[in-house]
Amino acid sequence: MSHQQNATHTKWYAKIQPLTLFAIEFKNEMNKRIKGFKKPIYVTRPLLPPLEKFIPYLREIWGSKRLTNIGKQHQLLEAKLINFLKVPNLTLFNNGTTALLAAIRSLNLSGKVITTPFTFPATPHALVWNKIEPIFCDIDEETLNIDPSKIEKLITPDTTGILAVHVFGIPCDIESLQTIADRYNLKIIFDAAHAFGTEVNNIGIGNFGDITMFSFHATKLFHTAEGGALTYKDKKLKPKLKMLRNFGLKNEFEVELPGLNGKMNEIQAALGLAVFKYWKDEYKKRKRIKLIYEENLKDIEGITFIQDKKSTKSSLQYFVIKINRSKFGRSRDYVLEKLKEYNVFPRKYFYPLCSNYQCYKSIKSANVQNLPVANKVVNEVLALPFYGDLKDNEVEKICNIIKSFKS
Numbered sequence: 001m002s003h004q005q006n007a008t009h010t011k012w013y014a015k016i017q018p019l020t021l022f023a024i025e026f027k028n029e030m031n032k033r034i035k036g037f038k039k040p041i042y043v044t045r046p047l048l049p050p051l052e053k054f055i056p057y058l059r060e061i062w063g064s065k066r067l068t069n070i071g072k073q074h075q076l077l078e079a080k081l082i083n084f085l086k087v088p089n090l091t092l093f094n095n096g097t098t099a100l101l102a103a104i105r106s107l108n109l110s111g112k113v114i115t116t117p118f119t120f121p122a123t124p125h126a127l128v129w130n131k132i133e134p135i136f137c138d139i140d141e142e143t144l145n146i147d148p149s150k151i152e153k154l155i156t157p158d159t160t161g162i163l164a165v166h167v168f169g170i171p172c173d174i175e176s177l178q179t180i181a182d183r184y185n186l187k188i189i190f191d192a193a194h195a196f197g198t199e200v201n202n203i204g205i206g207n208f209g210d211i212t213m214f215s216f217h218a219t220k221l222f223h224t225a226e227g228g229a230l231t232y233k234d235k236k237l238k239p240k241l242k243m244l245r246n247f248g249l250k251n252e253f254e255v256e257l258p259g260l261n262g263k264m265n266e267i268q269a270a271l272g273l274a275v276f277k278y279w280k281d282e283y284k285k286r287k288r289i290k291l292i293y294e295e296n297l298k299d300i301e302g303i304t305f306i307q308d309k310k311s312t313k314s315s316l317q318y319f320v321i322k323i324n325r326s327k328f329g330r331s332r333d334y335v336l337e338k339l340k341e342y343n344v345f346p347r348k349y350f351y352p353l354c355s356n357y358q359c360y361k362s363i364k365s366a367n368v369q370n371l372p373v374a375n376k377v378v379n380e381v382l383a384l385p386f387y388g389d390l391k392d393n394e395v396e397k398i399c400n401i402i403k404s405f406k407s
């Protein structure tokens with residue numbers, strides 16, 4: 001800077017400085033005024049029916065002395081879910097991960113399967129437990145799901161399937177995936193751990209691909225504490241999946257397959273039946289909370305949400321924002337750490353990417369250069385607290401806290 005330029009700059013700065021200082025003061029003041037929450041606010045809380053509504057189920061189980069191995073509660077829950085998810089076939093499991101293990105085995109997948117790096121560890125792990133190499137494919141920046149336009153170049157003669165995830169309950173580009181699968185004779189498994197109740201053009205999300213997996217973990221909107229299910233069109237899969245779930249037993253004396261113990265027990269199933277009665281209420285509450293978040297955060301530069309499509313009914317499993325560091329002035333990690341000071345505990349699902357795990361980073365497809373979108377968004381995404389018990393003013397306060405971080 002020349003001497004003259006310097007003088008002009010100083011003059012300009014002198015004018016602007018009081019304003020800047022005022023803005024900083026104001027923001028500091030705002031920060032001081034927002035007090036942290038007394039109790040921790042987590043990313044989610046399980047939906048629990050009133051205890052007295054669960055006790056009659058327990059009484060019935062106690063009376064029957066039938067605790068597991070596909071009893072009455074199990075059968076009732078299975079029937080209820082077939083109806084609700086609008087699917088032809090459904091098999092319950094003791095969690096989503098064992099369900100996924102059995103799904104992969106039932107379709108005889110082998111060699112290599114194309115999947116997303118932006119998911120929970122259970123997805124690629126289920127492949128590896130079946131001695132299959134996960135081939136990581138980059139994701140779409142808008143939906144955060146596997147990008148079908150990047151799949152074909154990853155297909156080799158060893159590829160037997162695609163394991164796609166409806167991340168945060170947002171449906172994958174199902175049509176494009178099916179076109180590719182048909183062209184190369186590949187099977188498709190959908191990991192719909194987050195997509196309970198998602199529908200596309202009024203069709204339940206469990207009707208697509210060869211098999212769909214749902215998780216009923218306590219953190220899911222509908223849950224059985226731990227639990228899961230597979231849905232599928234081909235009814236011939238049913239006996240095989242039942243065997244895979246029950247040690248491979250065909251009957252008392254014949255073991256046909258090296259199966260697992262993947263059975264949902266009666267207490268889990270009963271909890272599911274009790275939770276089911278309250279599920280719709282929880283959904284309505286989440287709808288309202290989503291609107292409050294959107295209304296309060298929509299005009300903040302640098303914060304965006306995943307947009308719902310008109311054709312899609314959302315599962316409302318998570319409320320996720322993306323924080324663009326250069327536009328918001330603060331990084332996602334800054335926001336996360338600062339929120340903790342206010343007793344708010346969002347989660348950066350799914351950080352780190354599966355392709356960056358110690359156990360997978362040496363796979364060729366895991367190379368950062370092959371996955372530019374996933375490696376970018378994994379530093380931007382934040383799942384905010386999202387459950388029916390959150391009060392309107394608590395959601396508004398979380399938004400105000402986030403707003404106060406903007407620089």
Ligand code: T4K
Nearest residue numbers: 042044045046095096097119120122193215216217218219
């Ligand atoms: N595929 C995908 C795409 C998945 O996201 C998952 C699981 C699977 C497959 C496998 O399905 P499962 O085998 O789990 O059925 C949680 C869940 O444990 C996991 O099921 C879920 N995805 C994942 C996204 O979230 P964490 O490690 O984040 O959970 P945790 O214990 O830190 O809980 C999060 C918050 O929830 C806590 O801060 C407090 C609250 N919480 C949690 C539990 C368990 C409660 O208030 N009460 C509770 O009982 O994995």
